[in-house]
Amino acid sequence: MSRLSDRGPILCRALLIDLDGTLYPADHPIVAHVDELMNRYVQSKLGLDPERADFLRVSYTQQYGTLARGLQERHDLDPLEAYEVCCNHIDARGFLQPDPAARAALAGLPHRKVLFSNATRPYCERVLEALGLTGAFEALFTMESSGYRGKPDPETFRAAAELAGHKPPEIAVVDDSPGNVRAARALGFRTVLVGSGDAEHAERTIRAIADLPDAVAFG
Numbered sequence: 001m002s003r004l005s006d007r008g009p010i011l012c013r014a015l016l017i018d019l020d021g022t023l024y025p026a027d028h029p030i031v032a033h034v035d036e037l038m039n040r041y042v043q044s045k046l047g048l049d050p051e052r053a054d055f056l057r058v059s060y061t062q063q064y065g066t067l068a069r070g071l072q073e074r075h076d077l078d079p080l081e082a083y084e085v086c087c088n089h090i091d092a093r094g095f096l097q098p099d100p101a102a103r104a105a106l107a108g109l110p111h112r113k114v115l116f117s118n119a120t121r122p123y124c125e126r127v128l129e130a131l132g133l134t135g136a137f138e139a140l141f142t143m144e145s146s147g148y149r150g151k152p153d154p155e156t157f158r159a160a161a162e163l164a165g166h167k168p169p170e171i172a173v174v175d176d177s178p179g180n181v182r183a184a185r186a187l188g189f190r191t192v193l194v195g196s197g198d199a200e201h202a203e204r205t206i207r208a209i210a211d212l213p214d215a216v217a218f219g
């Protein structure tokens, strides 16, 4: 059911836009590839079988916001080592192609646009480059920016809003995660869900980032 047909776009001045699952589809093979690399890292670092490693990766991410923080809090591990090993040097161009429609959609929106990701900055930069979106954002708010807390921690949202330069009601959070959308809405942000997740807390839903101009306007 379209949520756009009977309501106009959200008026806002800044956009906090997620990366994985938002700038490219959530079921893309790069996601499973990174998850598998992370599982192998956890498995070897903690001496676990593959199933237990997968369980811990998912549960730490849910519990602590990022796997980095879970590994730091629970195992006293360097929070960034897993990402340095698994993500920071990923061949993103081997997985993703430039997306001219996404670039045009973002370029046509006069809002201040901040990439807002729970991933590391080197990984984000590689994925943006592969998608042809380098320079499409005025600023990047990455895992390092939040001290590895990530979304949906409220402090992370507040710090990202500060980087966006506006108060939450003037900012739309654009994300494929229903949990992040719910957290953003509770903090007073405007919300756009990308993809087919549970849209209960989203004010607008779009199929892909190229459709963002249907959901938001400057004002």
Ligand SMILES: [Mg+2]
Pocket (backbone or CB within 6 Å): 018, 019, 020, 021, 022, 175, 176, 177
């Ligand atoms: Mg995402």
